Amino acid sequence: MGNLRLCVNPVPCTGCMNCAVVCAQGRAGDHVPGASAIAVLLDPFGGEHGHVYCRQCDSPACAAACASGAISRDPLTGAMVIGYDLCVRCGACVSACPFGAMFWRDDPGLPVKCDLCSGAPRCVAACRFGVIRFLSPGDPEFAFRGMPDSEQDALPGRGEG
Amino acid sequence: MTAFGGYAGRILRIDLTRNTVDIQDTADLLPDWYGGRAMAARIAFDIIRPGTGAFSPENPLMIFTGPLTGTSAPFSGRTTVCGLSAQGHPHEWYTRSSFGGHWGPALKHSGFDGLVITGRAPRPVSIRIDQGRCTVEDASGLWGLGMYETQKRLMDGPGWRVLAIGPAGENLCRIAIIATETESASGQGGFGAVMGSKNLKAIAVRGTLPLPVYDPERFRLVCDLVRAEAHGSHGWPHEPKLDPHRVRMFGQKFQACTQGCAVRCYDARFYTSVPAVLSPGRKLSGQMDCVAGLFPGIPNSFYDWKLGFEAGFEVGQIANDEGLNHWEILIGMVPWLRSLKDEGSLKEVDGVPIDVDDPVFWQHLLMGISRREGRVRNALAEGTVRASHELGVGGESMDRLFTAWGYAGHWDGHGDHINYVFHPYWIVSALQWAIDTRDPISSAHGYAQNIMGWSRICSPVHGLSWERIKEVSARVYGTTDAADPRSGYGAKAIAAAWHGNRSVMKDSLTVGDQVFPRIYSNRTEDNFARAGDMEGPTFERHMFNALTGIGWTDAEMDAASARVLSLERRLLIRNFGRCRADDESVIPYFQRPENLVNPFIGHPMSLDPQAFREQLSELYALRGWDDQGKPLS
Numbered sequence: 001m002g003n004l005r006l007c008v009n010p011v012p013c014t015g016c017m018n019c020a021v022v023c024a025q026g027r028a029g030d031h032v033p034g035a036s037a038i039a040v041l042l043d044p045f046g047g048e049h050g051h052v053y054c055r056q057c058d059s060p061a062c063a064a065a066c067a068s069g070a071i072s073r074d075p076l077t078g079a080m081v082i083g084y085d086l087c088v089r090c091g092a093c094v095s096a097c098p099f100g101a102m103f104w105r106d107d108p109g110l111p112v113k114c115d116l117c118s119g120a121p122r123c124v125a126a127c128r129f130g131v132i133r134f135l136s137p138g139d140p141e142f143a144f145r146g147m148p149d150s151e152q153d154a155l156p157g158r159g160e161g
Numbered sequence: 162m163t164a165f166g167g168y169a170g171r172i173l174r175i176d177l178t179r180n181t182v183d184i185q186d187t188a189d190l191l192p193d194w195y196g197g198r199a200m201a202a203r204i205a206f207d208i209i210r211p212g213t214g215a216f217s218p219e220n221p222l223m224i225f226t227g228p229l230t231g232t233s234a235p236f237s238g239r240t241t242v243c244g245l246s247a248q249g250h251p252h253e254w255y256t257r258s259s260f261g262g263h264w265g266p267a268l269k270h271s272g273f274d275g276l277v278i279t280g281r282a283p284r285p286v287s288i289r290i291d292q293g294r295c296t297v298e299d300a301s302g303l304w305g306l307g308m309y310e311t312q313k314r315l316m317d318g319p320g321w322r323v324l325a326i327g328p329a330g331e332n333l334c335r336i337a338i339i340a341t342e343t344e345s346a347s348g349q350g351g352f353g354a355v356m357g358s359k360n361l362k363a364i365a366v367r368g369t370l371p372l373p374v375y376d377p378e379r380f381r382l383v384c385d386l387v388r389a390e391a392h393g394s395h396g397w398p399h400e401p402k403l404d405p406h407r408v409r410m411f412g413q414k415f416q417a418c419t420q421g422c423a424v425r426c427y428d429a430r431f432y433t434s435v436p437a438v439l440s441p442g443r444k445l446s447g448q449m450d451c452v453a454g455l456f457p458g459i460p461n462s463f464y465d466w467k468l469g470f471e472a473g474f475e476v477g478q479i480a481n482d483e484g485l486n487h488w489e490i491l492i493g494m495v496p497w498l499r500s501l502k503d504e505g506s507l508k509e510v511d512g513v514p515i516d517v518d519d520p521v522f523w524q525h526l527l528m529g530i531s532r533r534e535g536r537v538r539n540a541l542a543e544g545t546v547r548a549s550h551e552l553g554v555g556g557e558s559m560d561r562l563f564t565a566w567g568y569a570g571h572w573d574g575h576g577d578h579i580n581y582v583f584h585p586y587w588i589v590s591a592l593q594w595a596i597d598t599r600d601p602i603s604s605a606h607g608y609a610q611n612i613m614g615w616s617r618i619c620s621p622v623h624g625l626s627w628e629r630i631k632e633v634s635a636r637v638y639g640t641t642d643a644a645d646p647r648s649g650y651g652a653k654a655i656a657a658a659w660h661g662n663r664s665v666m667k668d669s670l671t672v673g674d675q676v677f678p679r680i681y682s683n684r685t686e687d688n689f690a691r692a693g694d695m696e697g698p699t700f701e702r703h704m705f706n707a708l709t710g711i712g713w714t715d716a717e718m719d720a721a722s723a724r725v726l727s728l729e730r731r732l733l734i735r736n737f738g739r740c741r742a743d744d745e746s747v748i749p750y751f752q753r754p755e756n757l758v759n760p761f762i763g764h765p766m767s768l769d770p771q772a773f774r775e776q777l778s779e780l781y782a783l784r785g786w787d788d789q790g791k792p793l794s
Contacts (some may be wrong), residue, residue: 014429016417016621017263018235020389025233025384029377033270033369042263043344045309046446047431089667107371126388128423144721 002077002119006038006136007142008055013049013131015042026122027112034105037114038123038132039154044073054101056080062113065096065124071113081117087111109115163188166375167228168710169274172200173295174287177359178218180633182295187274192721193710196227196669197275199725200258200551201243204277205255206728208316213661214251215245215351216333216358217279222362224268224324225275226243227671229264231372231420233381234704235388238420240265240347246599247335247351247358248486250546250567250592250728252737254598255729258352259668260324260418264366267322282360285331286317288367300362304331307482308340317364325366327484330357331533334542335567336486337531338557343447343478345418348486349568350599351544377711383707386692390684394427394677395606397614398623398683401427407470411435416448421671422536428454428675437580439520442699445478453477455491458518463496463578472520483531488600489656490527491568492577493562500558507554513533545569554555565747568600571727573608574755580618582609583759584766585649589767591751592657592780596790598733604664604674608656612644615681618760625681625688633681633689637698650772654779662783668703683714723784727792730784734791741777741789748773 005036020036028035038095041050060080063071070086071093073079082093094102103112114121116134124134163170163186168695172185187200194203201223213219222244229237239259246256268276272293275439301310305328312323321339328352329337337353340346347353374380393400402425409412414435415425422429428451437443449456457473458466467478495517502515509515516522526681531536540548546567549559562576563569570576573594574587582590586609591603602610611671612634618626627632627646634644638659642651669675677695682690690697702718705711713721721769733739751768758765786792 012414014415014417014422014431015263016422017238017266017420021233021421022381022384025374025377025381030230030371030374032371034371042182044262045313045411047416047433047448055422063284063433106369126423127383128391129425153672 003136004078004083004116004119005116005137005142006116006121006126007058007133007135008051008053009131009133010049011050012129013040014129015040015044015049015053017042018126018128019132022122022126026117032105033034034103034107035112037101037103037112038102052100053132055099056114056116061096061098062093062102065092067092074115077116077119080113081115082113084110122125163191165228165709165711166373167232167705169269169272169372172275172277173273173290174279175295175297176278176280177278177282177286177297177361180282180297182297185277192713193724195705195709195711195721196229197454197671198224198243198665198668199721200275200669201225201241201257202725202728202732205243206732207559209255209732210462213245213736215247215249215355218359219279219607220245222352222361222603223275224278224280225263226269227669228709229670229672229704231269232374232420232708233384234672234708235384235391235421237421237671237687238263238266238422238579239671239673240268241526242339242347242350242352242666242673242788244352244355247333247337248349248352248489248544248567249598250544254566254737255732256350256599257668258347258350258599259603259671259674260339260341260345260347261673262322262341263420264322264324264345267374267672270370271366271369272370278361278363279390280359285360285362287363288361289315290368290371292368297641298572302361308484309343309482310787311363312341319355320367320369322366324366326353326356326362327482327531328356329458329484329542332531332533332542333357333773334485334531334533335544335547336489336542337484338486340481344450344453344481346450346481348488351486351601353484355475370497374447374708376707377794380704382693383542383695383700383703385700386695387679387704388423390679390682390690390692390697390700391423391676392682394424394679395610395614396679396681398620398681400425403430404600407432411470411474412446418448418450422673424676432474435473435474437475439475447474447478447481449474449477450486452491452579456480464491464498467497468518468520468604470522476520476523476527479527485527485531488571489545489569492571492579493713494541496794497545497549497555497558497562501555504558507537507552510537520727560750561753564594564600564750566598566600567753571600571602571615573751574757575750578756580610581613581757583757584755584762585646585653585759586612587751588650588653588756588768588776589656589660591773592653592776593661593748595747595777596661596730596780601664602669605660605676605680607663607680608660611680623683629688630681630690633687636767637680646759650769650776654776654783657776657780658783661726662719662722664689668719669722669725670701670705672701681691681703695696725785727786727794730786730790730792739790744777744790745774
């Protein structure tokens, strides 16, 4: 099973939004900001931009909250993926994610999450500044925290993607 | 919706006098008037009547995106402002001025391609556009606030982007800007004063509405290829590095000056923690872009004042917050004031001695201009050229620093001393200046800056030989003369015409001027930019076609852009009597010796009026204009 995960170092982020825009385009074809599975919380006055993205948790709260069993781990990539044929659009997963990284797309009304683009994340390719990388959690450069340091960190709210 | 991809499909027409909002279908303008500047020109020609001035309620403040804005096209977050300009001189000509940041994409996703704002509200107002709904709200409580605080008060949550004016715009300073975030501004043109004249303080937008794409797979491929091909800052061959000292001391970092930027930039830097000098104890944060890098002063240069980084940064933030035009202040006004002091014709500004090494003087100057305090600063609020006339001083130094139309020099080899360009490249700049109504370079860096940046003068390690620059440029202009350092006046009209069309294209699509057009490359054997099946100069068109489905050829896209320039010209002739004599009024400025000597010539060059007039005639002909500069169709 693939064990690479998104790893974000927000310090060099320039706020270009390329990650969020190419994610939305890749997932929806059209440019639908709500289709993005990564969000950049711009801080235009402080310059310290935040990122809301899926950690593909070992014990994913989204899957635990899904009564219909629609969220499962992709054996090839290790990503937690939504089976939309089983999803009943209840939104429980969105409420359950401690990182706010399960997004709700109003039109047509369904949850959206990062599926690691089948193992080649477009956001990583689009970022020219090394903010988003695709690394093993065992990699020394991996800044994966596993769990949030604080409630504020854990619940950044709906992103701006 | 339109039949084409990329457009939101609606244009908002807001009359602040009648407090009405109407919708125009974008489809009315397509495909001929294919985006921002093009759409604005079509509307302007129809509704701006002769006799209308910049501060007339009838003057439309037009704020437009383009089809690429808000999509995954790289460097595509920009927005173009058009209308009669407060800064224009001797007339308040029709002109344009673009800005970056993230506001334009939000407008597109809120359901609108552009805004046409006319009238004058009876009291201060702001406009709020949220997911397709527009409301005009009382802004009395915001009037008098700086741009930063205004934005913060209108950002009601994630996703809100705010465009605002500062006190300078409220007080109708002709060098007032419209800006978003900390330093993304429609800087030239004085459109902040136009907005202020309408009692309009700010426009807040938010949106997540979808934009259709004609061919999603092709568009994604094209955008990915163009993004990956992007070179360094300005499209130059090398990428800049951060300054370790400023990283450590002030939190320096790269910043995208607009959505979709994909390169490290010389110009766009953000500072997260800079100790204030004028307000001890405070820490400041904000962007410092482009010409703002001159605020601290640069030793051993024409701009060698000694504010130092911290004070310079703080003064720059004051200029931002007050809503003043950096280019005017740094390239024109302050060097002019310094020359007046040196020649003894003006020693103080409203009671404070001119001392450009003292941040207190700068604060006094800037805040007094934006608030129109004191005789001198009130005059300077009219822009330096008008102030010179009003105060009756500094005419000679004015003529050295200000190229034409009320704007200080820019990439023209004479008034601006920060950009390295020599003869014959500034001849193209002179032609661009001649037929424009403002500093033309904001969307025309692609010629002189591109050539100089790729030459080994500016890029000793990664640059190209002159022979290779000639070979590559011949693919674009059809002749090696256009970029040959020994070519004199040959083919300069061809380059001016080509880049004039590209200027329209960038302001209309919209894409970043510093990067496009892509011509030179260090990733191909012949150094001609390519990506996939696309040649560099066609990148914009390929993105446009895949997105919209309009399917233009290069010639059709060029013709559409040239049509915009001709319509703008017809408006200028009809409303202001623009003629060849106006165009030729730039000649005396360029007859002065250049700042930087061409090493193949060995001595400073100046403009040959007769050779220039011949090139101007050729430029008219290439534009389809008669010999007096009047469009034939």
